[in-house]
Amino acid sequence: MLIPLLSLLAFAQATPPTPAAPAATPPAPLPSDVAEQDWRAIPDNELLVMTLTGNRTVVIRLAARFAPEHVANVRTLAKAGWWDASSVYRVQENWVAQWGDATEKKPLAPGVVKIPAAEYEFAGFTVAQRLSKADSHSTASGFTADGWPIATDGKMAWLTHCYGTVGVARDSAPDTGSGSELFTPIGQSARRLDRNYTVVGRIIEGMKYLSALPRSDAAMGVYATEAERSGIVSVRLASDMPVAERPKFEYRSTDNERFAAYIKLRENPAAPMIGSGLEVCEMPLATRRVPVK
Amino acid sequence: MLIPLLSLLAFAQATPPTPAAPAATPPAPLPSDVAEQDWRAIPDNELLVMTLTGNRTVVIRLAARFAPEHVANVRTLAKAGWWDASSVYRVQENWVAQWGDATEKKPLAPGVVKIPAAEYEFAGFTVAQRLSKADSHSTASGFTADGWPIATDGKMAWLTHCYGTVGVARDSAPDTGSGSELFTPIGQSARRLDRNYTVVGRIIEGMKYLSALPRSDAAMGVYATEAERSGIVSVRLASDMPVAERPKFEYRSTDNERFAAYIKLRENPAAPMIGSGLEVCEMPLATRRVPVK
Numbered sequence: 218m219l220i221p222l223l224s225l226l227a228f229a230q231a232t233p234p235t236p237a238a239p240a241a242t243p244p245a246p247l248p249s250d251v252a253e254q255d256w257r258a259i260p261d262n263e264l265l266v267m268t269l270t271g272n273r274t275v276v277i278r279l280a281a282r283f284a285p286e287h288v289a290n291v292r293t294l295a296k297a298g299w300w301d302a303s304s305v306y307r308v309q310e311n312w313v314a315q316w317g318d319a320t321e322k323k324p325l326a327p328g329v330v331k332i333p334a335a336e337y338e339f340a341g342f343t344v345a346q347r348l349s350k351a352d353s354h355s356t357a358s359g360f361t362a363d364g365w366p367i368a369t370d371g372k373m374a375w376l377t378h379c380y381g382t383v384g385v386a387r388d389s390a391p392d393t394g395s396g397s398e399l400f401t402p403i404g405q406s407a408r409r410l411d412r413n414y415t416v417v418g419r420i421i422e423g424m425k426y427l428s429a430l431p432r433s434d435a436a437m438g439v440y441a442t443e444a445e446r447s448g449i450v451s452v453r454l455a456s457d458m459p460v461a462e463r464p465k466f467e468y469r470s471t472d473n474e475r476f477a478a479y480i481k482l483r484e485n486p487a488a489p490m491i492g493s494g495l496e497v498c499e500m501p502l503a504t505r506r507v508p509v510k
Numbered sequence: 511m512l513i514p515l516l517s518l519l520a521f522a523q524a525t526p527p528t529p530a531a532p533a534a535t536p537p538a539p540l541p542s543d544v545a546e547q548d549w550r551a552i553p554d555n556e557l558l559v560m561t562l563t564g565n566r567t568v569v570i571r572l573a574a575r576f577a578p579e580h581v582a583n584v585r586t587l588a589k590a591g592w593w594d595a596s597s598v599y600r601v602q603e604n605w606v607a608q609w610g611d612a613t614e615k616k617p618l619a620p621g622v623v624k625i626p627a628a629e630y631e632f633a634g635f636t637v638a639q640r641l642s643k644a645d646s647h648s649t650a651s652g653f654t655a656d657g658w659p660i661a662t663d664g665k666m667a668w669l670t671h672c673y674g675t676v677g678v679a680r681d682s683a684p685d686t687g688s689g690s691e692l693f694t695p696i697g698q699s700a701r702r703l704d705r706n707y708t709v710v711g712r713i714i715e716g717m718k719y720l721s722a723l724p725r726s727d728a729a730m731g732v733y734a735t736e737a738e739r740s741g742i743v744s745v746r747l748a749s750d751m752p753v754a755e756r757p758k759f760e761y762r763s764t765d766n767e768r769f770a771a772y773i774k775l776r777e778n779p780a781a782p783m784i785g786s787g788l789e790v791c792e793m794p795l796a797t798r799r800v801p802v803k
Contacts (some may be wrong), residue, residue, distance in 0.1 A: 310718045311673055324552040337784075353645045354787040368786075379606055380698040389782075404721065404790055405673040406698055408774070412784045425603045428697065483702070489682075491630075491705045493661075494647040496789070498698055499538040 229358040237341055244266065249479035257363070259504070261456035264466060265295060265418065267316075267375020271304070271449040275423035276464060277383050279417055279505065280365060283342070283376055286333035287415050288387055290396040295454045297326035298398065304446035305430060311404030314366065314427040315386055316449060317397050321440075335393045336415045338375040342367065345472045348493055349484055356406045358497040361450075362472035364504075365419075366497045376416040376468040378407040379498035403428045406498040421466060421504040461509065469503040542772035544796065549760040550656070552797070554749035557759060558588060558711065560609075560668055562598070563741040564722040568716035570676050571756060573658060573709055576635070576669055578678045580625035580668060580678055580710050584690040590619035592690065597739035598723060602731020604697030607720040608679055610690050612732075618688055628686045635660060636766045642703065642777055647701045651790040652773075655765035657797075658712075658729045659790045661704065670711035671700040672791035676711040696721045699791040714759060715795040752803065762796040 246252075265277040281288045294300060308320035325331060344367055347359040356366035358377065366377045378384060383401050387394030393415060399418055414422040420427070436442040455463045469476065483500060538573050539545075553647065558570040574581045587593060599612035618624060637660055641650040648661035655720075659670045671677060680687030686708060694713055700719040713720070728734040748756045762769065776793060 226641075280614065310721065348646065350646050351644070352642050352787075353641065353789040371526075404697070408789060409792060410780070411786045429601075429722050429724055431722055462673065486702070493701065493704045496646040496699075496701060499702060 226377075229371060247478075247482075249475060249482045251469050251479075252473075252475055255470050255473055256505065257470050257477060259466045259468055261463060261465075262454055263462060264455035265291065265452060266422075266455055266458065266464060267300070267452045268450040269426055272421060273426040275426055276421050276466065277418040278466070278468070279418045280376060283339065283365070284336040284385075284417050286330060287336055287393075287396045287417050290329045290333060291399075291417055292454055293328045294326050294397055295452050298451065299326045300449050300452035304451045305427065306446045306448065307437065307439045308403070308427075308430045312402070312404050312434040312438060313400040313407070314399035314430060315398060315411055317386070317399060319443075319446065327395060329395055329397070331395055332392055333395065338373040338412045340373060342374040344369055344374070346477055346480060348480060348495055348497060348500075349418065350390050352496055354411055358420070359477070360471040360497075360500070360502070362470065364468045364471050364502050366500070366502065368497060373412070375412050377497055378402060378410040378414070378416065379419070380404070380406055381420040381424050382416055383406075383420060384410060385415040385417055387414070401427055405485050406496075408498070419502075421468075422506065463509065465507045465509055466479045466504050467507055471502075515679055517744060519733055525531040533537060535700050539777075540771075542768060542775045544762050545766075546688070546767055547791070548763050548766055548768060549798065550763050554758075555585065555758060557748035557749055557757060558584065558718075559751065559757060560593070560745045561743040562719055565744055566716060568719055569714050569759065571714045571761070572711045574667060575660070577708050577710050578631040578680075579623060580629055580686075580708050581688045583622045583626060584692075585747055586621045586709055587619050587690055589750060591744065592616070592619045593742050593745035595711065596742045598720065598732065598737045598742065600656060600732045601696070601720075601723045603725040605695070605731060606689060606700070607650040607696050607723060608693035610679070612736075612739065618690060622688055623687050626686055631666040631705045633666060635711070637662055637667070638765075639770055641773060641788055641790060641793075645789055647704055653701065653764040653769070653790075655763065655796070656762050656797050657761045659793070659795065660756045661790060664671045666705070668705050670790055671695060671703040672712070673699055674696070674713045674717050675700075675709055676709040676713060678705060678710055680707070683777070694720055699789075701749040701791070712795075714761075715799065717724065738788050756802065758798050758800045759803055760800055762794075 251277055262277040263281050267275040279288050303318050305316040305317035344357055344359040345362040347357055352358055356371050357369035361367050367374050368377050380402050385394040385396050386398040433440045440446050470477050484495045556572040556574050560568040572581050593673050596611050598609040600608035637652040638655040640650055645651055650665050651661035660667050661670050676692055678687040678689050679691040679693050705766050726733045732737050775787045
């Protein structure tokens, strides 16, 4: 079967490491291979588990230290069960899938700040692993030590709106949106939202349940009928779930020489491929689900 | 309903111009607005019409002058009805949808060159409208006069692998692929395929019928069962269709001051938005279906 060559590489890199085969001499690891010590636990209160009808689970890693006010709202809404029986109500081709309360009538949960301060960009965060070239949207970009894609203009830094990023929908400035309505880019990356919208997380499992939803041709991609919506059964913080049901995830840390070598490999792939460079949203940021003991 | 602000703009720009309202004073056009004379016809033999089961039509604009050998193959295959009763057999999350003959056993149509010369990059093509900044993958990028996204390293130029680009699947060099198996990126743009794969076109209508297909978790995203595949009823060149059924499309030409102003607007959107720049794959490249007379 004919397949784009590079997808072989992409697949190999996206797959969790398998146990060593019982061969006499296992292949030597590449400098870009993840090492066991690179995996770090994502705290339970930074994992948001959204269950859609039909047992489709979407897991979001929350950007707690980048958008503390909005993430506080998200946690409050999850604890209150606010999203239960809400829906994915907007799926616009090559743009976003968006979920929350399609009716706009549901009061926010007690304790939710209706209009938090903007958390669009920030000082004091650094690009731990830089890509070798500037991109169209920033003077430098790369990754924080804990695996978030980030860009900077030399003064401020911001999380980038990649495919699968979770952003806070809003009407217009200065209304920043509470975090009750969330969206994720499902096509070309949405870097033009950088510095203009709050990023609260990124999807680390189940993206296919949002990206493959039927598109709406109605204005803004908002489903014209209730029947088109995908029902949300519940949204919970992992830390609020019974221990036995609580998913555990780890992320590949990026502040190590193996990840640096991985960036180099993606910027300059082995011949016969011609390397043309790497944009920050193209870099796979691995996470893995770990067994609950 | 809360919606990302910029999507309003995106929607307005993607919508064909509506007839002037009967108001006393219609709003003055923006410098970035398309003018009637900017629309140019796409030749009938550069339109490929793929009909999926369920009357889902995908229309591809062929990159005839950039990949003449591969496009010649595509035309031969279409004329022979080679794709009829074939399928979309691979849909890999955040990567590609791919179609053609899943069995690998079907002989190519007479006249098809099995391994055409690589048409990955070329000399002699220019970037008619340049973006103001270099990107991660090139020293300059922008658009040809006839509306194709293009990038260059100063010596060679190549069509970029954006969301919706149609590329030629292949196994490995020096096999360039005949053009019988085609793919399109359905997630983050696939710029790392630039200069390594042949671009034969881009999807100008019906992308949603490929992007919203169920993802496969099997290796490479190839559907594990025949039942998962989406059937292709037929693939035809518009020029081979009966005149009455032949779709007509126009593209927005890019070698004019209005498109230049449009680029500037996307690079530096109006306040309160902060402009962070523009990557070539983020630029909307408008086409429109025109009534058949």
